[in-house]
């Protein structure tokens with residue numbers, strides 16, 4: 475992703491505000507049972523160990539750089555996993571062009587629950603990994619690829635675990651999980667060179683006249699010491715959703731993770747979902763103004779050792795609580 479330098483002109487604002495907000499009541503956490511009137515209702519509970527395994531599996535494929543065998547194999551795994559949990563899975567295979575002319579064989583993956591419903595939301599993350607560790611403190615690492623335990627696998631891991639929960643008990647709202655490809659092959663000198671998969675999807679949604687109430691993007695949601703500030707693109711386009719999600723986090727005791735601070739203007743996949751297809755979309759992203767991106771970001775240290783299951787659990791619990799309380 476890149477930092478947005480020019481600020482957005484107000485007339486671009488698509489102010490379709492999202493209705494339906496979390497009321498802060500936690501969904502049954504699945505711990506110690508329970509009241510007599512629960513009537514064997516299936517229980518949803520975000521399982522951080524399961525999420526971690528979904529991440530490990532992606533990392534085990536190696537670097538998920540578009541046009542490589544490892545990327546292709548991981549893509550197949552993501553499709554087959556989502557097919558176990560979702561009602562439908564649609565893939566968009568397309569060759570995109572990077573800023574330097576490299577052809578990127580890319581695949582957006584869209585898993586849907588209740589695909590006919592108009593009352594739907596998007597949960598999304600990017601699944602590709604960056605070919606260069608160009609933020610690494612050591613220059614000799616700059617041409618090495620990023621393993622992307624956090625930057626790639628964490629958002630997808632959380633979404634796969636949510637998908638597993640949706641297969642146990644469907645939420646009241648219909649859901650599309652969208653795994654965008656080719657997010658991280660960009661260069662800061664080239665505007666719009668990141669987020670190629672989401673730009674493609676926004677121009678060519680997987681169903682004609684696609685719409686959703688809002689979207690939530692996850693990017694780097696598993697790092698040790700993570701802090702999520704209120705990203706300015708998110709507050710500009712989708713403030714109601716942003717506030718509701720942060721309020722849900724506060725109710726669950728996660729205010730030190732979902733901090734009540736203004737974040738950056740980060741061009742991530744949510745920017746194109748907002749700007750190009752007009753669906754309000756927020757970004758849960760490890761970025762604060764004082765610390766910037768996490769220290770492992772675009773370095774050789776973006777590995778599973780630097781993932782914190784407690785962070786994954788917090789993000790998962792916030793999302794589960796928020797989503798299952800939507801009407």
Ligand SMILES: [Zn+2]
Pocket residue numbers: 475604625658772
């Ligand atoms: Zn990245």
